[in-house]
Each structure stands twice: as structure tokens, then as C-alpha cells.
Amino acid sequence: MRLSHFVSLAFPLLLVVPALASDCARLGDARLAHTTITAATVLAPGTFRSPYGDLVPELPSFCRVTGVIRPSSDSEIRFEVWMPETGWNGKYLGVGNGGFAGTLEFRSLGANLKAGFATGATDTGHQGEASDAAWAYKHPEKVVDFGWRALHLTTENAKQLIAKYYGSPAKRAYFDSCSNGGREALIEAQRFPDDFDGILAGAPANDWTDLMSEGAFLFDHLKDPAAYISGLKLPAISDAVLAACGSQSGAKDGFVNDPPRCNFNPDLLLCKDGDELTCLTKPQLSFLKSIYAGAVDAQGRQRFPGHSPGGELGPGGWGRWILGGAPGAGFGSDFYSNYFRYVVFDDPAWNPFTGRFETDLTTANRKTEQALNATNPDLHAFQARGGKLILYHGWSDPAIPPQNTINYYNSVRKAMGFEETAKFVRLYMVPGMQHCGSGPGPNAFGQQGLPATGDGVRDALQHWVESGDAPQDLIVTKYVDDRFNGSVQRTRPLCAYPKIAKYKGSGDPNDASNFVCATE
Numbered sequence: 001m002r003l004s005h006f007v008s009l010a011f012p013l014l015l016v017v018p019a020l021a022s023d024c025a026r027l028g029d030a031r032l033a034h035t036t037i038t039a040a041t042v043l044a045p046g047t048f049r050s051p052y053g054d055l056v057p058e059l060p061s062f063c064r065v066t067g068v069i070r071p072s073s074d075s076e077i078r079f080e081v082w083m084p085e086t087g088w089n090g091k092y093l094g095v096g097n098g099g100f101a102g103t104l105e106f107r108s109l110g111a112n113l114k115a116g117f118a119t120g121a122t123d124t125g126h127q128g129e130a131s132d133a134a135w136a137y138k139h140p141e142k143v144v145d146f147g148w149r150a151l152h153l154t155t156e157n158a159k160q161l162i163a164k165y166y167g168s169p170a171k172r173a174y175f176d177s178c179s180n181g182g183r184e185a186l187i188e189a190q191r192f193p194d195d196f197d198g199i200l201a202g203a204p205a206n207d208w209t210d211l212m213s214e215g216a217f218l219f220d221h222l223k224d225p226a227a228y229i230s231g232l233k234l235p236a237i238s239d240a241v242l243a244a245c246g247s248q249s250g251a252k253d254g255f256v257n258d259p260p261r262c263n264f265n266p267d268l269l270l271c272k273d274g275d276e277l278t279c280l281t282k283p284q285l286s287f288l289k290s291i292y293a294g295a296v297d298a299q300g301r302q303r304f305p306g307h308s309p310g311g312e313l314g315p316g317g318w319g320r321w322i323l324g325g326a327p328g329a330g331f332g333s334d335f336y337s338n339y340f341r342y343v344v345f346d347d348p349a350w351n352p353f354t355g356r357f358e359t360d361l362t363t364a365n366r367k368t369e370q371a372l373n374a375t376n377p378d379l380h381a382f383q384a385r386g387g388k389l390i391l392y393h394g395w396s397d398p399a400i401p402p403q404n405t406i407n408y409y410n411s412v413r414k415a416m417g418f419e420e421t422a423k424f425v426r427l428y429m430v431p432g433m434q435h436c437g438s439g440p441g442p443n444a445f446g447q448q449g450l451p452a453t454g455d456g457v458r459d460a461l462q463h464w465v466e467s468g469d470a471p472q473d474l475i476v477t478k479y480v481d482d483r484f485n486g487s488v489q490r491t492r493p494l495c496a497y498p499k500i501a502k503y504k505g506s507g508d509p510n511d512a513s514n515f516v517c518a519t520e
Contacts, residue, residue, distance in 0.1 A: 023165070024063035024083075030164055032157050034075075037067045042085065048110065052103060056110035061085040065161055069153050074141040079122040079154040080104055081161050082113050089116035091462075092162060092170040094155055094196065096177025096184045097123075098436075099130025099335065101146060111449035118170060120158035124150040131331065133338035138346050147371035148187045155188075155195045172465060176448055176458055178202030178436035179400065182391075186374035186408070189389055193382035198465040200458055202436050202447055203393045203400050206374035206408060210295070210304040211400060213361040215336025217295035217303070218287075219328060219352045227283040228327040231319035236278045237288070238313040240269055245309065249515070250503030255432030255441040256310030258500050259395050259402075261520070264309045266292070291322060294401060297358055305403035311396030316434040321398040328352060332399060343368055375408065377415035383424045388464045390426045390457060390471065392447065394433030396440070402429060409497070426471055427497040428457070433476075442478035442492045451484050453477045453491055453512075472496055473517045493517050 028040040042063050048056040062084050069077040093115075095108040101124035112119035125145030126135035136143050155173070163169040175185050175196045182204030188195050205211055221227050229237075245262035246253055256262050266288050271279035280288060294306030312318045324330035328337075333352070341350045344364045379389070393405040405427065413421045432441015437450065446456015453475040455463070460471035476494040480487045490510035493501045495517035507514030 027065050027161055027164060030161060032160055034071045035067050035069045035157055037065060039066045050106040054106055056106055059110055059113060060087065062113055063165060067157070069157065071149060071153060072141040074139055075125055075145050077122055077125040077145055077150040077153065078104065079120060079157060080109065081118070081120040081158045082109050083118040083162060083165050084113055084116065087116050088118060088166065090171040091117050092158060092173040093117035093119045094175040095119060095121035096175065096181025098179045098181060100128065100133050101180065102126055102128035102130065102132060108449060118162050120154055122150045122154040131334035131338060133342040136343045137348065143343060143368065144371050148191060151184050151188065152192050152195060172197045174198045174461065176200040178448060180205050182206065183208060183374050189379055189382045189387065190374055190376045193385055193387060197386065198388045198461040200390050200447065200461055203397055204374070204405060204408070205400055207304070207404060208372040209361065209364045209369050212336050212339045212364060213357065214295045214304040215332060216355055216357040216360050218290060219355060220357050221287045221290050222327045223353055224283055225327055226281065227287040229280065229284045229287060229323055231323050232277050233280065234312050234317070234319055237269065240264065241309045241312065249501055250505060251509035253432065255396065257431045259308035259310055262309050303361065305401045305407065307398060307401050308395050310432070311398045311434055311439065314434065314440060316398070316438045318398050340364065377411035379412060379416065388424050388461060390461050392428040392430060392457065394430045394435065394439060394443065396432055397435045399435040428474070428494050429497050430476060430494060438482055442476040442490060444479060444484055445474055445476040445494050475512050
């Protein structure tokens with residue numbers, strides 16, 4: 001269904017403001033490359049109902065522009081740009097996508113709008129669920145749209161529409177997203193350094209082909225069904241990890257503060273007298289070690305890092321992402337299977353249980369590396385025009401191993417030098433945070449519109465770009481039941497990598513003021 005069709009079906013609960021509609025309506029005649037504007041309407045303050053049924057409440061009046069970009073004969077890139085009628089802060093904030101995209105992130109658009117930004121989003125050229133890649137079947141141009149073209153063209157369109165609507169261009173442009181959105185963020189910094197002044201990239205899936213190879217590697221182990229670990233055994237694994245590493249900071253955290261220095265020995269979980277929920281059989285123990293170790297080729301070389309100890313339990317943990325309810329049924333397996341089935345091999349009958357890790361990875365790199373990967377460490381062009389980049393990753397992420405982000409950060413430092421990198425790049429590793437948020441540890445620090453104690457990471461990025469004030473240590477907050485408008489359970493320092501938070505030895509361990517960021 002084309003955007004012009006579903007826009008009319010969406011029926012926003014916001015009402016059109018006739019007195020303001022004329023200025024916005026003129027954007028319907030805007031001439032943008034490869035673009036058809038399908039609607040340009042001012043919506044009154046209130047609640048917006050998205051085409052997917054989501055309700056975005058308490059929005060101010062804004063000009064909503066919808067359109068379709070067709071840079072190729074097989075492209076159908078839907079996008080929207082939202083611009084506040086009053087109170088515009090003079091800036092643009094772009095919205096990214098999770099998974100294989102397929103939707104516009106309307107809640108992020110709404111949050112950005114309420115914060116005073118003009119904002120824009122795209123579905124990256126197809127419609128579908130986050131784990132669905134069937135749209136790519138024999139559609140190489142759509143893979144290019146998803147990989148990099150849709151976001152870049154949407155950004156160009158948004159900037160032109162903003163200039164036409166307000167009579168002057170945005171003073172600054174920012175991007176804030178996570179996961180595939182983190183990959184999109186790094187694509188922008190590497191390939192289109194003029195698009196954004198400041199970029200916030202969370203848990204980036206930037207080495208897309210090798211990330212998918214990790215799924216192939218784990219599937220190799222699951223070809224023996226006896227290796228599968230039931231989610232019922234995750235409490236025992238988590239308890240063993242926390243017994244070994246749950247007090248690294250000097251306080252009893254309930255999460256792992258510094259996974260690289262966690263000396264957890266999985267062999268302690270080996271069953272001694274038959275199979276029980278409190279232990280692992282030899283095949284299960286081998287599988288567990290592979291999850292921690294990461295993808296390794298026949299020559300013993302690591303192709304992609306493993307998962308950190310500490311993210312096993314919880315609703316956003318291994319049970320959902322890695323294990324699922326049966327061998328190969330985890331959410332991460334859906335991404336891996338659909339990527340190779342529809343993007344790499346164009347074979348709907350392709351079976352991950354008969355795949356071959358190393359040869360499949362070679363094919364994936366040859367066919368999709370250029371369109372999808374964002375691994376180039378040379379950010380000289382982005383730095384030269386004053387760009388600033390903040391990376392972050394949760395140490396308990398079960399979807400994308402956090403060491404991947406450290407590896408990219410280190411590659412930039414190697415390519416550009418430590419001192420030069422420090423002038424425009426920061427990295428924050430978040431203990432106890434799972435994929436982009438949630439998890440047993442503090443996980444809210446202003447990313448993607450979440451609340452923050454004091455200046456959040458997005459505020460810090462803007463200060464850095466606009467005033468030259470480089471960010472240092474921040475505060476990360478854990479809210480009760482992760483209800484971000486509720487009461488605070490604890491705060492901790494969020495330390496700029498490679499520093500970690502250490503308890504001073506006295507005072508409330510739930511109060512960030514009783515910790516210090518230190519380098520061990």
C-alpha cells in the first residue's frame with residue numbers, strides 16, 4: 001500500500017488548523033529530487049494516531065509533510081517530516097530504525113517534536129515487521145535503499161522542507177538512534193559527513209555481515225539438538241555469573257559492572273549427576289562457551305565477538321534473543337535466517353540448519369557488504385567539518401555483542417590517532433543495560449528521548465557541537481520497573497570509556513554521588 005493511501009486511512013486524532021494550513025500546504029508543491037509529496041497539512045495540538053494504530057499524545061501543533069522517494073525504478077521510500085508551528089529550536093533531529101526497518105518511528109517523531117526539534121523519519125523503502133526481510137527477495141535496489149540511500153535522501157529532503165517552511169535552514173542537524181539505527185548513524189558519519197553535525201549511535205549493528213555470521217556460528221552448534229539450552233536454565237547461569245562478578249564495583253550491584261574483568265568459569269555449571277535445571281550437560285556447556293566466545297573460524301580467528309556475561313536473564317535477555325523456545329527459535333535467529341534467506345541467497349527454502357558458517361559469510365560479504373556495512377574507521381571528513389560522534393552500548397546486550405562497539409571505537413583511534421579521536425568521539429559502555437535500554441542496571445541517560453538525571457547524552461552532544469564543551473562522565477538512572485516517568489531506584493555515574501564506576505566504600509550504593517569513575 002502506498003503512503004498516499006494509508007495516510008488517508010490513518011485518521012489522525014489531531015484536527016487540521018485552517019488558519020495555519022496555508023503555509024504548510026504550499027510545501028505540497030515543493031520540488032525535491034525523485035520525490036512526490038503526498039500530503040502537507042498542519043495538525044492541531046492533541047493526540048496523533050499513526051497508520052499502525054499507535055497513539056502519540058500531547059503533541060503541539062505541527063506541519064506534517066508526507067512523501068515518497070523513488071531514486072530507482074524499484075524504490076518506494078516513504079518518509080515524513082514534522083515541523084513545530086511554534087517554539088522551533090532551530091534544529092533538525094533525524095530518526096533511525098530498528099531491525100530491518102519497514103516502519104516509521106512515530107513515537108520518536110513525537111518525542112522530538114515535543115522537545116522543539118523539526119524531525120523526520122523513513123521506513124527505508126519497504127513495509128514490514130522488524131525481523132522481516134522478504135521484501136529484499138530479488139530486489140537489490142531495495143537492499144541499497146535499506147542500507148544507506150533512504151536515510152540520506154530523507155535527510156536531504158527534510159533540510160530542504162525545513163528551509164522552505166521556516167524561511168531559513170536549520171542551524172544544526174542531529175541524529176539519535178540505536179541498533180540498526182546505530183548502523184545508520186555510522187553510515188552517515190562515514191559516507192555523508194555533511195548530513196549531521198552531531199551523531200548519537202547506540203549499540204550499532206555496523207558490521208552487519210559479521211553480526212549475521214555470529215548467528216550462523218551458533219546455528220552450527222545447534223545442529224546437535226542436545227546442545228540447546230532451555231530458558232529454564234537461565235536463572236542458574238545468571239546466579240553463577242553474579243556470584244562471581246556481581247560485586248565488581250565494590251557494591252552488590254545485581255549486574256556485572258565490568259564484564260571484561262569478570263572471571264566467571266562456566267565449567268562450574270557442569271552437571272555431576274544427570275541433567276538438572278541447576279546445571280548444564282557437556283553439549284550445553286560447549287554451547288554456552290560459544291555464546292561467550294563469539295564466532296571463530298576454522299583457523300581459530302575471531303570473526304565476531306561473543307556476548308558478555310551478565311545479560312542472560314530478564315525479559316530482554318537471552319531467553320528472547322538467543323535461545324527462544326526451541327533450537328533456533330530466538331528473535332536473533334529470525335534476523336539471521338531471513339537475512340541469508342532473502343538478502344544473500346534469494347532462496348525462500350534456504351535452511352539455517354544446513355548452512356555453512358564460513359562459506360555463507362564469504363557470500364554475504366561479497367553480495368551485501370557495500371550496501372550494509374558501516375565499518376570504515378576513517379572519519380576525517382566528518383571531523384573536518386566539526387562533526388561530533390557519541391557511541392554507547394549496554395554491557396548486557398543480548399542482541400549485539402557490546403565488544404563490537406569497542407572494536408569499532410578502537411579502529412577509529414588506530415586510524416586517526418588517540419588524540420585526534422578524543423577531539424570528536426566519545427564512547428560510553430553501560431553496565432547492566434540490555435539492548436538500547438532496559439536490563440537489571442541503570443539504563444536511562446537521555447538516549448532516544450528517554451529521561452535523564454541532569455544533562456543527558458543528547459544534551460551533552462549538543463553542548464559539544466555548539467559550545468565546544470566535550471562531554472565527560474554522565475549520570476545513568478534506573479527507574480522502578482523501568483517506568484521512565486516513575487520513581488528512581490538508583491543512579492550511577494556513566495563513565496567515558498575506558499573508565500568504570502567504583503564505589504567509594506561508604507554511603508548509599510544507590511546514589512551516584514557515592515561512586516567515582518576510575519581507570520583500572
